[in-house]
Amino acid sequence: MKFIQIMEFEGAPEDAENALQRYIEKADGRSYARKATICVDRDSGKLLQLIEFDSWEEAQKNNELEITNDDHEETQESFGEITFKNLDVFGEYEV
Numbered sequence: 394m395k396f397i398q399i400m401e402f403e404g405a406p407e408d409a410e411n412a413l414q415r416y417i418e419k420a421d422g423r424s425y426a427r428k429a430t431i432c433v434d435r436d437s438g439k440l441l442q443l444i445e446f447d448s449w450e451e452a453q454k455n456n457e458l459e460i461t462n463d464d465h466e467e468t469q470e471s472f473g474e475i476t477f478k479n480l481d482v483f484g485e486y487e488v
Contacts (some may be wrong), residue, residue, distance in 0.1 A: 395482035400471040403421040406433050409440050412471060416464045417448040425455035440472075449481065 402409075409431050417424070428445040446452040455461055469475060 394448060395485075396446045396452050397450060397480045398444045399414065399478040399480065399484060400444070400468075401476040401478070402440055402442075402468070403438075404440055404472040406431060406440060408471065409442060412464075412468060414459070420458075420460050420466070423458060423460065424460075425451040435472070446475070449479075452479075 407442060413429055413431065417429075426444050426446055428443075430445075432441040432443065433439075435444065444452075447448040
């Protein structure tokens with residue numbers, strides 16, 4: 394079952410984009426993530442980063458990577474507290 398993790402934090406979207414690009418470069422293809430989307434909540438101004446994985450198990454493997462742990466620490470230093478939401482994808486539809 395597809396899995397999406399949502400990270401919610403405060404900061405500038407350009408800084409989040411730069412941080413994500415650094416992670417992608419450092420990971421050099423070793424990440425289990427399939428897609429990352431950065432969004433700005435129009436109401437709160439907070440940033441939401443949606444990370445898509447093939448499954449919860451793949452997300453757990455990604456969490457065990459050294460690069461992911463290092464990146465998490467850097468992200469917290471740059472953006473402060475991060476709230477996570479962990480979602481199993483029940484269905485996807487074209488409308």
